[in-house]
Amino acid sequence: MNISFTKKQEEYISKQVDSGEYQNNSEVIRDALRLHQIYRHKVIADLRVEIEKGWNGPDSDISVDDIIASRKQAQ
Template sequence: MNISFTLKQEEYISSQVKQGDYQNASEVVRDALRLHEIYRHKVIEDLRAEIAKGWEGPTSERSVKDIIKAKTAKRER
């Protein structure tokens, strides 16, 4: 597998290795992927929890047009 990094990413990876936080670039990338997986899982769980709140909560009396109108007015302030 070949992976391309930006110059900024390469510099960051190199700095992590130079600082002694990791033994090589592969460790940095593996750690980043583990953290990304944890982060992504948390985001999905949080979104599911918010969706569940919406489904389980009270029904709104406002129409979609009312909600859009209120959001538009709020932005214009």
């Protein structure tokens, strides 16, 4: 596997290793991927909760077009 990083990302990874918190670059990347996975699962779970609220909530008299129009007016 070949992975490319920006200069800024490489510097961040190096700083993490230099801090002593990680032994090498791979540990930094593995930790970042673990945290990303946790974050994605939380986002998906939160979205499912909100979708469930919508499905189980009361019907609305407001149309999608009304919602879009009100958002455009707010901008």
